[in-house]
Amino acid sequence: MEALLTALAETPPAAYLRGARWGYAAVNASHILGIALLIGAVVPMNLRLLGWHGKALDSVALIRVLRPCAMAGLILAVLTGLLLFSIQPADYLALSVFQAKLALIALGTAAALWGSRRTPPAHPRAHALVSLACWIAALICGRMIAFAA
Secondary structure (H helix, E strand, O other): OHHHHHHHHOOHHHHHHHHOHHHHHHHHHHHHHHHHHHHHHHHHHHHHHOOOOOOOOOOHHHHHHHHHHHHHHHHHHHHHHHHHHHHOHHHHHOOHHHHHHHHHHHHHHHHHHHHOOOOOOOOHHHHHHHHHHHHHHHHHHHHHHHHHO
């Protein structure tokens, strides 16, 4: 595992990001954009499952827009997150808050995949609460990484 982390830290993108002020800033901003797209789409979809029925949330067309937006945000956040991780992989992996963030992202993604089936979840409110809790907690853990490092 240590050899893999060292190899990741020595890749050209990781070396570039460690030395490129604006390159790092661009990747970091893209990571934040991905998170914003993801959370901005997940929250209204889960509020709908919780029974909050505003006119906009009742629209099936809105869900057709939000679902791909959430997927695009997740993909962007994961790809840029991998780039950011590659800068100091061993250091990040040693942080319990980073490990918690990864677990929450996995659980949130699993909940999203489970909730996007053609058959609605058996307990939509419980599903929505778990999903919201996972994504909000992952967001908080991600922010806490800066204070734990």
